Amino acid sequence: MADIEDLDAILQQAFDESSRIYKERGFQRRIGFGKKPALVSVDLANAWTRPGNPFTCEGVDDRIIPSMQALLKACRENGHPVVHVTTAYQITDRDSPNTDMGLWHEKIPVEAVNLKDEHLWAIDSRIAPVEGEWVMMKKRASSFSGTPLAGYLRALGVDTILVTGVTATACVRTTICDGLAEGFRTIAVKEAIGDRVPGAVAWNLFDIDAKFADVETTATCVDYLETVNRRNEG
Template sequence: MSYTSPNWNTSVLITIDTQNDFSLPNAPAEIVGTSQVLPNMVRVLEAYRQKGLPIIHVIRLYKEDGSNVDICRREAIENGAKIAAPHTDGAELVSEIRSLGYTSLDAVKLLNGEFQTVGENEWVMYKPRWGAFYQTDLEAFLRKREIDTIVFTGCNFPNCPRTSMYEASERDFRVVMVADSMSQVYEKGIQEMNNIGVHVCSLEEVLNTIK
């Protein structure tokens, strides 16, 4: 446990794909259950903001020509589906989780791999596939800031959060999954995360620790 237990004071909070087009009721690519966990996500975010700990919002952007879209969705985008398209409201973070200093996403900067500042010690970054580390500078960004623990919340556990947690574990980060602040969580998935040393916890544990 000494190698996998969270170091909360050197942790970063990551939200995954909590954008309008994935999160809101009746959105084009709604992940059922995401709107229901938003209040818990907000409370985790507030705790991190009050403590001054870093936050990164990891997002997807699908170019309308489909050129950067994963193959399972590319045909739909090429045929006119608009999901998290650059410069649209659907691509923006849901209003509930935005910081006070939030500004509209700079799609050009994000697609170029840059981190966009959206608050004090708070950024947005783009990932081109399921995992937050795949073809991104996330690892270098975290190592530079001596962050060794990653706390995950967000949208659609089976896909992007789950992949990102495996990637974080592969890089020897300490990994935390806030299970009640993430949509589409299921018991077998929790067991899988436990098996690779992920610290699975509840919102209340985070709030009791981040004071």
Template sequence: MTTRIDYRRQDALLVVDMQNDFCEGGALPVEGGKALVPGINAEIGAARAASALVVASRDWHPIDHVSFEHRGGSWPVHCVQDTSGAAFHPGLDYNDDTIRVSKATAFDADAYSAFDGTGLAGYLRDRGIERVVVCGLAMDVCVKATALEASREGFAVVLLAGLTEPVDPEARDRCTRELEADGIEVHQ
């Protein structure tokens, strides 16, 4: 499989929330989620070959998280800490060098961006990262929030649009336009 990006040492590939609960068969599935795995693995391989960082974000909710419907939130129970639903999709080529970032870990606060309350921006700057390449799930929720926050944090941002799927299929074009308007490079 051909990769979409020529990676450099100053890049980070940020794979957003490729967790079992967001793939088909999970508690909050995004149609087409599982089909992204081979393409994402190709990107992981290319990033590693160029000595770029590979970062994997995940929802890591406590059992009674504020985002859950029974607490008045918008979502069904999903990605509860230490459950199989919160685990990364088993087909992903993550290894011991993959940086894992857990978000939305507090009972009373939600977080969509991998940068929200995680210290990720500072960590990437400390490592000399200049560009963040984003893919994963879901395009119209956590992927969009992560890409926008990476841009606000001063990183050049590339969205791999072919390696993300939205919760709402009709949101794809709207998200693409919004991200491009923010200066984010979108690769199909």
């Protein structure tokens, strides 16, 4: 516990100094919520949310799942689109020339998300998709890279994406960066984003908030999802 507290204290010092630099140079601006939201949930599949996998992340049971359940409830009751993103690979042999993941297999244990084992890449049953919610498989870190996600969202008239999932350092971060580049208002839902490495979530959310998205609490996002339709009607 002391080590985590020490890390938190060190990070807070870094955040305070970085905030000063960012503000002096015009960063940390706000993008705000738009009129038509969608929830984009990144890699909250069993390989990441359940114990015993190389990809298993921290804070899933006590923080991410409850946050996701609240967000899903608000989306479903108010007719907002939900996209569940997952990742799996057909070729997990590092020596095979027929890779379906570029050269990412040279860096990460791809065998842990083998396409043949559907349980690994199935969305966690606690936040399982319902009829009408799209489950999209990706091969790269970003949910936008090499996928039809941007076109799907535009066809629905979406202007705002609430991004959740894992990991803060990779798939969530790159999804947020590409989402902003594709012209969507990007919102990172604070309590619904996780990682495997201590300090990784805090640092990445701080930096994301400065440059690529607004980091907002689950409560703020749920309130937005529950009221945006009424505001649009008014």
